[in-house]
Amino acid sequence: MSNEQLAQPSISSMKDTIEDAELIAEALNGEMASFKTLVNRYEGEVAGVVKSMLGDSPEAMDVGQEVFIRFYESMKKFKGESALGTYLVRIAINLSLNEIKRRKKRQNVLRPLEDGRFARSVDDDHDMTEVVQHEIRQLDPDFRAVVSLRMIEGYTTEETAAILNVPMGTVLSRLFRAQKKLKTVLSKFVTS
Amino acid sequence: MNLAEFEDLYIRSLDAPLHAKEKELLENELKHNSDLAEALTHHNAVRNLLYRKEPATFGPYFAAKVIHKIQQAGSVIDQQIFTFFKKFQLAAIGIIMALIVVNIIFTDEPTIPSILGLDTAVTTDEEIVSINFLETLTDNL
Numbered sequence: 001m002s003n004e005q006l007a008q009p010s011i012s013s014m015k016d017t018i019e020d021a022e023l024i025a026e027a028l029n030g031e032m033a034s035f036k037t038l039v040n041r042y043e044g045e046v047a048g049v050v051k052s053m054l055g056d057s058p059e060a061m062d063v064g065q066e067v068f069i070r071f072y073e074s075m076k077k078f079k080g081e082s083a084l085g086t087y088l089v090r091i092a093i094n095l096s097l098n099e100i101k102r103r104k105k106r107q108n109v110l111r112p113l114e115d116g117r118f119a120r121s122v123d124d125d126h127d128m129t130e131v132v133q134h135e136i137r138q139l140d141p142d143f144r145a146v147v148s149l150r151m152i153e154g155y156t157t158e159e160t161a162a163i164l165n166v167p168m169g170t171v172l173s174r175l176f177r178a179q180k181k182l183k184t185v186l187s188k189f190v191t192s
Numbered sequence: 193m194n195l196a197e198f199e200d201l202y203i204r205s206l207d208a209p210l211h212a213k214e215k216e217l218l219e220n221e222l223k224h225n226s227d228l229a230e231a232l233t234h235h236n237a238v239r240n241l242l243y244r245k246e247p248a249t250f251g252p253y254f255a256a257k258v259i260h261k262i263q264q265a266g267s268v269i270d271q272q273i274f275t276f277f278k279k280f281q282l283a284a285i286g287i288i289m290a291l292i293v294v295n296i297i298f299t300d301e302p303t304i305p306s307i308l309g310l311d312t313a314v315t316t317d318e319e320i321v322s323i324n325f326l327e328t329l330t331d332n333l
Contacts, residue, residue: 039255047248
């Protein structure tokens with residue numbers, strides 16, 4: 001998406017915003033088909049963020065479902081002060097951070113297997129993506145959230161700050177610090 | 193402008209188009225500051241490397257699975273409510289049974305209407321005590 005496209009709100013996104021309110025009202029009246037439409041509409045955004053944070057794992061699927069279940073349970077409280085996508089991504093980030101804490105406690109037994117996989121050469125794109133994703137998952141959760149939203153999912157600095165409820169300066173600071181940590185690994189792929 | 197300020201300017205340029213003046217400042221600085229140029233080129237390249245090219249998904253039938261879980265949770269909650277009030281139902285039945293037993297013990301006529309308090313006995317006219325309300329009121333005042 002070009003910078004020009006990012007800067008200007010699209011007509012379709014405005015239409016979606018109007019429809020979101022209608023769909024929520026219908027869902028509150030018990031219309032599950034309307035809620036299903038909302039899930040389909042925002043699955044991509046939520047999946048992107050959750051998978052960036054947790055990787056492509058069964059826990060990511062569970063967290064993804066939980067995001068929409070939590071939204072369903074709190075739909076009455078949603079006043080539309082932020083865009084629905086932003087609201088859902090905020091829930092997704094919080095639940096992903098909770099899952100990361102749980103994983104640390106459980107001591108992820110898959111780690112030795114992941115390390116073993118990276119002993120191979122990383123010439124092809126698939127391995128490169130895995131290496132990068134692996135390195136991102138080693139980051140501190142707060143840094144990981146910024147990298148996921150800002151660099152992977154393409155949210156602007158302002159949107160990232162709104163989702164994480166931190167100042168923009170904090171987003172930029174975490175972004176640069178995360179990049180420093182990733183520099184050694186990423187330099188290989190950037191220069192190539 | 194220092195390095196941090198120009199990095200901020202460049203990052204803003206990735207979010208949205210800069211004003212002409214800011215764009216010119218940035219381009220000029222990039223020509224004279226190789227460190228900045230390298231750092232920001234790296235930043236841009238990393239972003240291009242990581243940026244998600246295709247929409248992510250949780251797999252087929254994701255929405256249906258979410259709906260199913262919500263509906264399941266609804267019936268679980270109903271069951272939980274039923275279970276919560278069940279003990280009160282049992283206590284209420286116990287109290288009613290106890291009252292019936294007491295009625296059986298203390299009743300003169302062990303009949304079902306008597307035990308259940310469904311006596312049809314009627315007070316006769318002779319048994320009724322008439323009361324003059326106004327007279328009683330003035331007497332008491």
